[in-house]
Amino acid sequence: MVSSGHPGFRTLFSTFGALHGILFRYPVPGVSIGSFRNWYRKHADFEDFGVDIVSHVxxxxxVTTHLHVADPATMKEITSNRLRFLKPVEQYGALSFFGHNIVASEGEEWKRYRKVTAPAFSEPNNKLVWDETVRIMNxxxxxxxxxxxxxxxxxxVEFTLPIALFVIGAAGFGRRISWQDDLVVPPGHKMTFKDALHVASTDVIIKLICSDWVLKNAPFKRLNKCKAAYDELEQYMLEMIASRRTEEKKEERYDLFSSMLDASADDLDGGAKMTDGELLG
Incomplete structure (x- = not known):
């Protein structure tokens, strides 16, 4: 539909939000444009309106206004100019269940996290990914x-999912997992690291939608397991932080977790150091 102002859609509901994604996957005229619209319409909406930027009110x-952009030059300006186009951090609050992080931050806070995380993505880490993939496949x-x-x-997926988890465990966390190892739950835990990482990865949407109280007390095993997986993953990471900070002989590591841990030990912005919670985030 086209109304006064810039060409585009005018609907009752916004496309953002987990509830909307469940209720309105496909368009309902005047109510919702559908959360899957960009996937199946692709460039068709821009062709219908005859413009490269389509509005949605x-x-x-x-009341919100969103602009859907199909012009490369405009997209480059939006994504590269962080001063003019700030991230709506209030919409990223659900991603802070482990603490503040680079995804859910902006401005000076984002610069601080960027300074810590950037060195972690290096050639040695890329090599580690390849080496671990070869080891896992062998x-x-x-x-x-x-x-x-x-x-x-x-x-x-029976094989590709474990392969991905094993690579993430080694290159992301510095914790090697093999096809035969990690079958016994360590003392003080209720779930192996591999299982905790698996459930946390597959049920992230459930974690974003439901509060911790619902996950813990709802009479559904999947919700309870999701809560347990995130608790276990947090405990594993805190143990890894403590272990690597107290080890007598520093081992040369190139995984992302160790790289960020090393960077956080340095003074940043006049002596501010990252807390364990920020590292988890």
Missing amino acids: SVFPH GLFDDVWAGKDTIVSDHV
Whole structure:
């Protein structure tokens, strides 16, 4: 539809918010443009309106205006000019369940986190990703598939998901996981690191939608397991922070977690150091 002002949509509901994504995946005229619209319409809306920037005005939960952009030069200006186009950090609050982080920050706080995280993404870390992937795949061939002429799987995710988790565990956290290891729950834990990372990764939407009280007390095992996984993952990371800060002989590591931990030990912005909570975030 086109109304006065810039060409675009005028609806009751905004497309942002987890509840909207559940209720209005597809368009309802005058009510919602649908949360999946960009996926199936692609450039068609811009062609229909005859412009490279389409507006969307909604009135609930409050009056907002969003601009959908299809012009490369405009997109470059928006994404590169952090002073003119600030991130709406209030919309990222749900991503701060482990603490403040670079995704949910802006301005001076973002610069501080950027200074710590940038060095972690390095060539040694890229090499670590490749080396660990080779190790993990060799383990799959030598341990899991050893002696088998034929491998049958109902779904490829049965193997690709563990591979991804193993790489993240090694290159992201400096914690190696093999196909045979990490089967025994360590003392003081209720879940292995691999399982905690798996559940936390797959059920992040549940974590964003539900409060901790709901996750803990709801009569649904999946919600309870989601709460337990995030609690376990936080405990694992706090233990890794404590272990690496107190180890007598510093081991040369190139995983992201260790790189950020090393960077946080240095004075930043006149002596401000990152707390454990900020590292977790």
